[in-house]
Amino acid sequence: MNDVLSILGFMDVFTGSKKGSLKYYEKKLHEFQEQEAETLIDIGVIYLEKNDMKNALKNFNDALNAYKKLKYHEGVAYTLDLIGDTYLSARNCEMALKNYKQSREIYASMGSHLEDEMSEKIDEVGQINDSMDIDADLVDFGEDNNSVHQKEYFDGDYFDEDPLDDANTTGEILDGSSKSEKISMKKIAKKLEESIMLLENSDTYSIYYKDSKDEGMEYLKEALLTAEVIDDTEGQATLHLMIGDNDLKEKNTSQALNHFDQARKLFEKNSNKKGKAIAMLLMGAVFFVLDEKEEMYDLFKTSFNLFHDINYKQGENVAKDLLGMLSN
Structure with missing residues (x-):
């Protein structure tokens, strides 16, 4: 009888019945990664409010990668919207529109009402871009200006891109999680x-x-x-x-x-x-x-x-x- 109970207890781990189950820790990892993305967004917004476009864009791009790994469509769309806002603040309407359109496509694929809001935003920015001769190079984003975010993310399988490589480290290692x-x-x-x-x-x-x-x-x-x-x-x-x-x-x-x-x-x-x-x-x-x-x-x-x-x-x-x- 004890052997049977032990086996049942062991199987519970794999069916998600106990805190030590694989599903439990996968869920916790997902929550931690989502928290990381939200923190990066918050930091990016602070930089954007300070008109530090380069650091705002960097944090938003890191958040974008985090949401892509999570396959969290709404998070990707929201972050693309913020990246668009950053370029718009830098008076780069062309890049702003590019990101807004990608965001709208994702919202459309989800059947979200935010698709209409993004369409209105795109129309407004498009009118500004048509009526004004704006110098897109007024703000320097550094060497990564043309490489931070140029890929069309909504291309059918944009979530399948290779994740960022882990940095190589040397020296004494901390105990704890795999990360x-x-x-x-x-x-x-x-x-x-x-x-x-x-x-x-x-x-x-x-x-x-x-x-x-x-x-x-x-x-x-x-x-x-x-x-x-x-x-x-x-x-x-x-x-x-x-x-x-x-x-x-x-x-x-x-x-x-x-x-x-x-x-x-x-x-x-x-x-x-x-x-x-x-x-x-x-x-x-x-x-x-x-x-x-x-x-x-x-x-x-x-x-x-x-x-x-x-x-x-x-x-x-x-x-x-x-x-x-x-x-x-």
Whole structure:
């Protein structure tokens, strides 16, 4: 009887009856990938609002590839619409119309009412293009201006294109999901260190923070106790980040997350948006290691928005780079 029950339990895994089933994890992976695409869209919109057309287009194109992999037709159509808006903002009506038309075709294939809205948009932009002599080269998108998005995506089997190649990585590898196994811990650690060093008072402790020996970490812990005694909350927060980063390198994720969250609370108490954004970036890295992608994307999105609120371009770039490393 026990053998029969064991076999039935084993079969449940393949029929989707248990959390550990293949269908369950395929569903979760799909949700994580969709969250990634939505985050890329949000970042692209922020860049578009700042008139940074090149970075807006890059993020929209990354989102487009993500939706294509998911075979999510509506997401592809929506992103093509945004790419069209980006080109229109750059006064490139020809490329705007090209993307709008591709978006309309997809909506039409789905029987969506949005086909009519896209048709109206195309008519309006077409009239503008006919009546005005617009220089399409006024905005420089960089070397990829003519290669970022030129393919006709709605060609019958546009979802069957080869996915983007995974970047080759070297060095110590993070534990976690299959995606995590391709990410270099050394590259992640370097980017996290770069994030912490953005803080104004980081130089005070940098010699000991960058010291890989136990003596350096012992000094940071002693400095944290001193900062608590003298009620130096900014110093406490920075030291929590540095100690937590070392814990993460040692794969002590629980301790790392606790230190990062303590730092976040202290920065929030001091109304320090920059420090809070950095703390949330590091928390996001922990959730990546824990294979909790939804939490990771939420933290990265909030962090990026905080940097954007205070117009801190360097922080935005670090957040974008780190998200790219963990998403590709």
